[in-house]
Amino acid sequence: MILGDSLSAGYRMPIEQAWPSLLSDKLSEKGKNVTVINASISGDTSGNGLARLPGLLKQHTPDSVLLELGANDGLRGFPPQGTEKNLRQMIDIIQNTNTKVIMMQIRIPPNYGKRYTQMFSDIYPRVAKATQTPLIPFFMEKIITKSEWVKKDGMHPRKEAQPWIANFMATQLQPFL
Template sequence: MTTFTFLRIVNCSLLVETCLLTDSALITGDGMVRLFSLLIMFFLSNVAHATEKVLILGDSLSAGYNMSAEQAWPNLLPEALNTYGKNVEVINASISGDTTGNGLSRLPELLKTHSPDWVLIELGANDGLRGFPHKVISSNLSRMIQLSKASDAKVALMQIRVPPNYGKRYTDAFVELYPTLAEHHQVPLLPFFLEQVIVKPEWMMPDGLHPMPEAQPWIAQFVAKTFYKHL
Protein backbone atom coordinates (compact mmCIF):
# COMPACT_ATOMS: atom_id res chain seq x y z
CA MET A 1 0.00 0.00 0.00
CA THR A 2 1.37 3.42 -0.98
CA THR A 3 0.39 6.70 0.69
CA PHE A 4 -0.06 9.83 -1.43
CA THR A 5 -1.03 13.38 -0.43
CA PHE A 6 -3.51 15.32 -2.54
CA LEU A 7 -5.03 18.79 -2.41
CA ARG A 8 -8.75 18.86 -1.79
CA ILE A 9 -10.95 21.95 -2.26
CA VAL A 10 -13.76 22.49 0.22
CA ASN A 11 -15.74 25.74 0.19
CA CYS A 12 -13.04 27.42 -1.91
CA SER A 13 -10.34 26.51 0.64
CA LEU A 14 -7.45 24.11 0.10
CA LEU A 15 -7.17 21.21 2.51
CA VAL A 16 -4.66 18.41 2.56
CA GLU A 17 -6.12 14.96 2.08
CA THR A 18 -4.10 11.79 2.50
CA CYS A 19 -5.29 9.00 0.25
CA LEU A 20 -4.30 5.36 0.31
CA LEU A 21 -3.95 3.96 -3.18
CA THR A 22 -2.51 0.64 -4.24
CA ASP A 23 0.22 0.49 -6.81
CA SER A 24 -2.18 -1.40 -9.05
CA ALA A 25 -4.70 1.48 -8.81
CA LEU A 26 -2.07 3.84 -10.14
CA ILE A 27 -1.21 1.41 -12.90
CA THR A 28 -4.83 1.11 -13.97
CA GLY A 29 -5.16 4.89 -13.99
CA ASP A 30 -7.64 5.30 -11.13
CA GLY A 31 -5.16 7.34 -9.14
CA MET A 32 -4.36 9.55 -12.11
CA VAL A 33 -8.04 10.16 -12.79
CA ARG A 34 -8.52 11.33 -9.23
CA LEU A 35 -5.45 13.53 -9.40
CA PHE A 36 -6.62 15.18 -12.60
CA SER A 37 -10.08 15.69 -11.12
CA LEU A 38 -8.57 17.49 -8.14
CA LEU A 39 -6.41 19.64 -10.41
CA ILE A 40 -9.46 20.64 -12.43
CA MET A 41 -11.30 21.58 -9.24
CA PHE A 42 -8.31 23.65 -8.17
CA PHE A 43 -8.25 25.40 -11.54
CA LEU A 44 -11.96 26.17 -11.41
CA SER A 45 -11.56 27.55 -7.90
CA ASN A 46 -8.86 29.91 -9.13
CA VAL A 47 -11.08 31.05 -11.97
CA ALA A 48 -13.89 31.83 -9.53
CA HIS A 49 -11.49 33.87 -7.41
CA ALA A 50 -10.44 35.87 -10.48
CA THR A 51 -13.48 38.12 -9.97
CA GLU A 52 -12.32 41.37 -8.38
CA LYS A 53 -14.50 43.70 -6.36
CA VAL A 54 -14.26 47.35 -7.45
CA LEU A 55 -15.58 50.14 -5.23
CA ILE A 56 -16.28 53.34 -7.16
CA LEU A 57 -16.20 56.43 -4.99
CA GLY A 58 -17.45 59.37 -7.01
CA ASP A 59 -19.87 62.24 -7.41
CA SER A 60 -22.77 62.92 -9.79
CA LEU A 61 -20.61 62.01 -12.80
CA SER A 62 -20.60 58.42 -11.55
CA ALA A 63 -23.79 58.33 -9.48
CA GLY A 64 -26.09 58.43 -12.50
CA TYR A 65 -27.40 61.98 -12.20
CA ASN A 66 -31.03 62.24 -13.39
CA MET A 67 -31.10 58.62 -14.53
CA SER A 68 -31.59 55.18 -13.05
CA ALA A 69 -28.65 53.49 -11.34
CA GLU A 70 -28.83 50.74 -13.94
CA GLN A 71 -28.13 53.26 -16.71
CA ALA A 72 -25.04 54.78 -15.07
CA TRP A 73 -21.63 53.80 -16.42
CA PRO A 74 -20.44 52.03 -13.23
CA ASN A 75 -23.26 49.52 -13.65
CA LEU A 76 -22.12 48.94 -17.24
CA LEU A 77 -18.44 48.65 -16.38
CA PRO A 78 -18.41 44.88 -15.62
CA GLU A 79 -19.70 44.08 -19.10
CA ALA A 80 -17.22 46.50 -20.67
CA LEU A 81 -14.31 44.95 -18.77
CA ASN A 82 -15.51 41.47 -19.66
CA THR A 83 -14.69 42.23 -23.30
CA TYR A 84 -11.06 42.41 -22.15
CA GLY A 85 -11.34 39.13 -20.26
CA LYS A 86 -11.66 40.79 -16.84
CA ASN A 87 -14.32 39.75 -14.33
CA VAL A 88 -15.32 42.38 -11.80
CA GLU A 89 -18.10 43.14 -9.37
CA VAL A 90 -18.78 46.87 -9.02
CA ILE A 91 -20.04 48.59 -5.89
CA ASN A 92 -21.05 52.09 -6.90
CA ALA A 93 -20.76 54.27 -3.79
CA SER A 94 -20.98 57.54 -5.71
CA ILE A 95 -23.23 60.33 -4.43
CA SER A 96 -24.23 63.44 -6.36
CA GLY A 97 -22.69 66.59 -4.90
CA ASP A 98 -19.96 64.79 -2.99
CA THR A 99 -16.63 66.52 -2.46
CA THR A 100 -13.32 64.90 -1.60
CA GLY A 101 -14.11 65.65 2.04
CA ASN A 102 -17.42 63.80 1.79
CA GLY A 103 -15.72 60.85 0.15
CA LEU A 104 -13.04 60.74 2.80
CA SER A 105 -15.61 60.70 5.61
CA ARG A 106 -17.55 57.82 4.01
CA LEU A 107 -14.61 55.70 2.90
CA PRO A 108 -13.68 53.91 6.16
CA GLU A 109 -17.15 52.39 6.55
CA LEU A 110 -17.28 51.47 2.86
CA LEU A 111 -13.96 49.67 3.11
CA LYS A 112 -15.11 47.83 6.21
CA THR A 113 -18.44 46.83 4.67
CA HIS A 114 -17.30 45.78 1.19
CA SER A 115 -13.60 44.82 1.50
CA PRO A 116 -12.92 45.80 -2.13
CA ASP A 117 -9.95 44.66 -4.18
CA TRP A 118 -9.90 48.04 -5.91
CA VAL A 119 -11.04 51.56 -5.07
CA LEU A 120 -11.61 53.81 -8.06
CA ILE A 121 -11.70 57.45 -6.92
CA GLU A 122 -13.61 59.91 -9.11
CA LEU A 123 -13.81 62.97 -6.89
CA GLY A 124 -12.77 66.61 -6.89
CA ALA A 125 -15.06 68.24 -9.44
CA ASN A 126 -17.33 69.74 -6.79
CA ASP A 127 -14.30 70.93 -4.82
CA GLY A 128 -12.99 72.69 -7.90
CA LEU A 129 -16.34 74.22 -8.81
CA ARG A 130 -16.49 75.72 -5.30
CA GLY A 131 -12.92 76.95 -5.37
CA PHE A 132 -11.67 74.81 -2.50
CA PRO A 133 -7.95 75.21 -1.68
CA HIS A 134 -5.67 72.87 -3.59
CA LYS A 135 -4.00 71.72 -0.38
CA VAL A 136 -7.33 70.58 1.05
CA ILE A 137 -8.25 68.66 -2.10
CA SER A 138 -4.81 67.05 -2.32
CA SER A 139 -4.83 66.11 1.36
CA ASN A 140 -8.27 64.50 1.12
CA LEU A 141 -7.39 62.50 -1.99
CA SER A 142 -4.08 61.45 -0.50
CA ARG A 143 -5.75 60.25 2.67
CA MET A 144 -8.31 58.24 0.67
CA ILE A 145 -5.50 56.52 -1.21
CA GLN A 146 -3.70 55.74 2.04
CA LEU A 147 -6.81 54.37 3.73
CA SER A 148 -7.60 52.17 0.73
CA LYS A 149 -4.09 50.76 0.60
CA ALA A 150 -4.12 50.15 4.34
CA SER A 151 -7.18 47.94 3.82
CA ASP A 152 -5.26 45.94 1.17
CA ALA A 153 -7.16 47.51 -1.72
CA LYS A 154 -5.47 48.74 -4.87
CA VAL A 155 -6.33 52.27 -6.00
CA ALA A 156 -7.05 53.91 -9.34
CA LEU A 157 -7.33 57.70 -9.41
CA MET A 158 -9.33 59.41 -12.13
CA GLN A 159 -8.12 62.70 -13.54
CA ILE A 160 -10.61 65.51 -12.98
CA ARG A 161 -10.81 68.83 -14.79
CA VAL A 162 -12.97 71.87 -14.02
CA PRO A 163 -14.07 74.96 -15.96
CA PRO A 164 -11.77 78.00 -15.60
CA ASN A 165 -14.22 79.75 -13.26
CA TYR A 166 -11.43 80.76 -10.87
CA GLY A 167 -8.86 81.68 -13.49
CA LYS A 168 -6.10 79.86 -15.30
CA ARG A 169 -3.75 79.70 -12.33
CA TYR A 170 -6.28 77.91 -10.11
CA THR A 171 -7.40 75.58 -12.92
CA ASP A 172 -3.88 74.58 -13.96
CA ALA A 173 -2.86 73.86 -10.37
CA PHE A 174 -6.04 71.85 -9.85
CA VAL A 175 -5.42 69.68 -12.90
CA GLU A 176 -1.82 69.04 -11.85
CA LEU A 177 -2.93 67.67 -8.47
CA TYR A 178 -3.93 64.34 -9.98
CA PRO A 179 -0.79 63.22 -11.82
CA THR A 180 1.27 64.45 -8.88
CA LEU A 181 -0.72 62.33 -6.43
CA ALA A 182 -0.74 59.31 -8.75
CA GLU A 183 3.04 59.44 -9.08
CA HIS A 184 3.60 60.01 -5.37
CA HIS A 185 1.40 57.11 -4.30
CA GLN A 186 2.29 54.90 -7.27
CA VAL A 187 -1.29 54.38 -8.41
CA PRO A 188 -2.68 54.38 -11.96
CA LEU A 189 -4.18 57.63 -13.24
CA LEU A 190 -7.25 57.10 -15.41
CA PRO A 191 -8.13 59.72 -18.04
CA PHE A 192 -11.13 62.00 -17.50
CA PHE A 193 -14.03 60.76 -19.62
CA LEU A 194 -15.98 64.03 -19.62
CA GLU A 195 -13.45 65.69 -21.92
CA GLN A 196 -14.48 63.31 -24.69
CA VAL A 197 -18.20 63.51 -23.95
CA ILE A 198 -18.64 67.26 -23.61
CA VAL A 199 -17.70 67.87 -27.25
CA LYS A 200 -20.87 66.01 -28.27
CA PRO A 201 -23.85 68.22 -27.34
CA GLU A 202 -26.30 65.37 -27.89
CA TRP A 203 -24.58 63.49 -25.07
CA MET A 204 -24.81 66.29 -22.53
CA MET A 205 -27.71 67.36 -20.33
CA PRO A 206 -29.01 70.94 -20.63
CA ASP A 207 -26.88 71.98 -17.62
CA GLY A 208 -23.76 71.35 -19.69
CA LEU A 209 -22.15 69.45 -16.80
CA HIS A 210 -23.63 65.96 -16.77
CA PRO A 211 -23.66 63.26 -19.46
CA MET A 212 -26.96 61.89 -20.74
CA PRO A 213 -27.93 58.22 -20.35
CA GLU A 214 -27.04 57.77 -24.02
CA ALA A 215 -23.39 58.53 -23.21
CA GLN A 216 -23.07 56.00 -20.39
CA PRO A 217 -22.21 52.90 -22.49
CA TRP A 218 -19.43 54.84 -24.22
CA ILE A 219 -18.10 56.07 -20.86
CA ALA A 220 -18.01 52.51 -19.51
CA GLN A 221 -15.99 51.40 -22.53
CA PHE A 222 -13.71 54.43 -22.23
CA VAL A 223 -12.92 53.66 -18.59
CA ALA A 224 -12.56 49.93 -19.26
CA LYS A 225 -9.98 50.28 -22.03
CA THR A 226 -7.53 51.90 -19.61
CA PHE A 227 -8.54 50.29 -16.32
CA TYR A 228 -8.32 46.69 -17.54
CA LYS A 229 -4.55 46.97 -17.98
CA HIS A 230 -4.15 47.32 -14.23
CA LEU A 231 -6.47 44.51 -13.15
Protein backbone atom coordinates (compact mmCIF):
# COMPACT_ATOMS: atom_id res chain seq x y z
CA MET A 1 0.00 0.00 0.00
CA ILE A 2 1.26 3.47 -0.86
CA LEU A 3 0.27 6.21 1.57
CA GLY A 4 1.23 9.45 -0.09
CA ASP A 5 0.26 12.81 -1.50
CA SER A 6 -0.08 14.25 -5.02
CA LEU A 7 3.30 12.82 -6.04
CA SER A 8 1.78 9.34 -5.76
CA ALA A 9 -1.87 10.19 -6.40
CA GLY A 10 -1.27 11.09 -10.04
CA TYR A 11 -1.88 14.82 -9.77
CA ARG A 12 -4.15 16.00 -12.61
CA MET A 13 -3.89 12.82 -14.66
CA PRO A 14 -5.94 9.64 -15.04
CA ILE A 15 -5.04 7.30 -12.18
CA GLU A 16 -4.15 4.57 -14.69
CA GLN A 17 -1.21 6.72 -15.86
CA ALA A 18 0.19 7.36 -12.38
CA TRP A 19 3.29 5.44 -11.33
CA PRO A 20 1.54 3.41 -8.58
CA SER A 21 -0.77 1.95 -11.25
CA LEU A 22 2.30 0.90 -13.27
CA LEU A 23 4.27 -0.39 -10.29
CA SER A 24 2.92 -3.94 -10.04
CA ASP A 25 3.94 -4.66 -13.66
CA LYS A 26 7.42 -3.26 -13.03
CA LEU A 27 7.77 -5.36 -9.87
CA SER A 28 6.54 -8.40 -11.78
CA GLU A 29 9.38 -7.89 -14.27
CA LYS A 30 11.73 -8.05 -11.26
CA GLY A 31 10.21 -11.30 -9.97
CA LYS A 32 7.86 -9.83 -7.36
CA ASN A 33 4.15 -10.59 -7.65
CA VAL A 34 2.60 -7.63 -5.82
CA THR A 35 -0.81 -5.99 -5.75
CA VAL A 36 -0.43 -2.26 -5.26
CA ILE A 37 -3.04 -0.31 -3.31
CA ASN A 38 -2.72 3.41 -3.87
CA ALA A 39 -4.09 5.18 -0.80
CA SER A 40 -2.55 8.52 -1.80
CA ILE A 41 -4.52 11.77 -1.85
CA SER A 42 -3.35 15.04 -3.38
CA GLY A 43 -2.78 17.65 -0.71
CA ASP A 44 -2.38 15.20 2.16
CA THR A 45 -0.02 16.13 4.95
CA SER A 46 1.62 13.75 7.39
CA GLY A 47 -1.21 14.58 9.81
CA ASN A 48 -3.84 13.60 7.22
CA GLY A 49 -1.99 10.34 6.61
CA LEU A 50 -1.79 9.63 10.33
CA ALA A 51 -5.55 10.19 10.69
CA ARG A 52 -6.37 7.88 7.76
CA LEU A 53 -3.82 5.16 8.48
CA PRO A 54 -5.65 2.97 11.04
CA GLY A 55 -8.72 2.68 8.80
CA LEU A 56 -6.60 1.93 5.73
CA LEU A 57 -4.68 -0.80 7.56
CA LYS A 58 -7.92 -2.37 8.74
CA GLN A 59 -9.55 -2.12 5.30
CA HIS A 60 -6.64 -3.37 3.18
CA THR A 61 -4.42 -5.41 5.58
CA PRO A 62 -1.32 -4.78 3.44
CA ASP A 63 1.92 -6.74 3.76
CA SER A 64 3.95 -3.53 3.29
CA VAL A 65 3.33 0.22 3.42
CA LEU A 66 5.34 2.86 1.60
CA LEU A 67 5.13 6.23 3.36
CA GLU A 68 5.48 9.05 0.83
CA LEU A 69 4.31 11.92 3.00
CA GLY A 70 5.57 15.22 4.30
CA ALA A 71 6.01 17.31 1.15
CA ASN A 72 2.88 19.32 1.86
CA ASP A 73 3.99 19.81 5.47
CA GLY A 74 7.22 21.35 4.20
CA LEU A 75 5.57 23.40 1.47
CA ARG A 76 3.19 24.85 4.06
CA GLY A 77 6.04 25.66 6.42
CA PHE A 78 4.88 23.33 9.19
CA PRO A 79 7.34 22.87 12.06
CA PRO A 80 9.61 19.91 11.22
CA GLN A 81 9.10 18.50 14.73
CA GLY A 82 5.41 17.93 14.00
CA THR A 83 6.14 16.13 10.74
CA GLU A 84 8.70 13.97 12.49
CA LYS A 85 6.26 13.12 15.27
CA ASN A 86 3.58 12.15 12.73
CA LEU A 87 5.99 9.95 10.75
CA ARG A 88 7.15 8.19 13.92
CA GLN A 89 3.54 7.58 14.98
CA MET A 90 2.63 6.18 11.56
CA ILE A 91 5.62 3.85 11.61
CA ASP A 92 4.73 2.67 15.13
CA ILE A 93 1.14 1.97 14.08
CA ILE A 94 2.28 0.07 10.98
CA GLN A 95 4.95 -1.93 12.82
CA ASN A 96 2.47 -2.82 15.58
CA THR A 97 0.35 -4.62 12.96
CA ASN A 98 3.40 -6.69 11.91
CA THR A 99 3.38 -4.89 8.56
CA LYS A 100 6.62 -3.87 6.84
CA VAL A 101 7.10 -0.14 6.42
CA ILE A 102 9.33 1.68 3.96
CA MET A 103 9.72 5.44 3.94
CA MET A 104 10.69 7.72 1.08
CA GLN A 105 12.98 10.68 1.65
CA ILE A 106 11.16 13.94 0.97
CA ARG A 107 12.87 17.19 0.12
CA ILE A 108 11.44 20.66 -0.43
CA PRO A 109 12.62 23.41 -2.79
CA PRO A 110 15.58 25.50 -1.61
CA ASN A 111 13.56 28.73 -1.67
CA TYR A 112 12.34 27.88 1.86
CA GLY A 113 15.78 28.82 3.15
CA LYS A 114 18.81 26.69 3.89
CA ARG A 115 18.05 26.24 7.58
CA TYR A 116 14.43 25.09 7.13
CA THR A 117 15.12 22.87 4.11
CA GLN A 118 17.98 21.16 5.95
CA MET A 119 15.93 20.71 9.14
CA PHE A 120 13.15 19.24 7.03
CA SER A 121 15.39 16.90 5.01
CA ASP A 122 17.10 15.67 8.19
CA ILE A 123 13.80 14.32 9.55
CA TYR A 124 13.76 11.29 7.27
CA PRO A 125 17.17 9.69 7.95
CA ARG A 126 16.75 10.37 11.67
CA VAL A 127 13.31 8.69 11.79
CA ALA A 128 14.51 5.82 9.59
CA LYS A 129 17.46 5.14 11.89
CA ALA A 130 15.45 5.43 15.11
CA THR A 131 12.67 3.13 13.87
CA GLN A 132 14.85 0.78 11.79
CA THR A 133 12.80 1.67 8.72
CA PRO A 134 14.27 1.41 5.23
CA LEU A 135 14.62 4.83 3.60
CA ILE A 136 14.53 5.09 -0.18
CA PRO A 137 15.60 8.10 -2.27
CA PHE A 138 13.24 10.88 -3.35
CA PHE A 139 12.37 10.26 -7.00
CA MET A 140 11.70 13.94 -7.68
CA GLU A 141 15.43 14.68 -7.50
CA LYS A 142 15.79 12.92 -10.88
CA ILE A 143 12.52 14.24 -12.34
CA ILE A 144 13.08 17.92 -11.59
CA THR A 145 16.16 18.04 -13.83
CA LYS A 146 14.14 17.14 -16.93
CA SER A 147 11.80 19.98 -17.88
CA GLU A 148 9.80 17.69 -20.19
CA TRP A 149 8.97 15.52 -17.16
CA VAL A 150 7.73 18.33 -14.89
CA LYS A 151 4.37 20.10 -15.01
CA LYS A 152 4.28 23.86 -15.40
CA ASP A 153 3.89 24.22 -11.62
CA GLY A 154 7.49 23.00 -11.31
CA MET A 155 6.53 20.51 -8.60
CA HIS A 156 4.60 17.61 -10.07
CA PRO A 157 5.71 14.96 -12.54
CA ARG A 158 3.98 14.76 -15.91
CA LYS A 159 2.55 11.55 -17.36
CA GLU A 160 5.73 11.16 -19.44
CA ALA A 161 7.72 10.67 -16.23
CA GLN A 162 5.42 8.05 -14.70
CA PRO A 163 6.94 4.94 -16.36
CA TRP A 164 10.43 6.02 -15.25
CA ILE A 165 9.17 6.63 -11.70
CA ALA A 166 7.47 3.21 -11.62
CA ASN A 167 10.71 1.52 -12.69
CA PHE A 168 12.78 3.56 -10.21
CA MET A 169 10.37 2.72 -7.38
CA ALA A 170 10.28 -0.98 -8.31
CA THR A 171 14.08 -1.06 -8.17
CA GLN A 172 14.10 0.71 -4.79
CA LEU A 173 11.28 -1.32 -3.25
CA GLN A 174 12.21 -4.79 -4.54
CA PRO A 175 14.73 -5.61 -1.78
CA PHE A 176 12.14 -4.87 0.92
CA LEU A 177 9.19 -6.81 -0.51
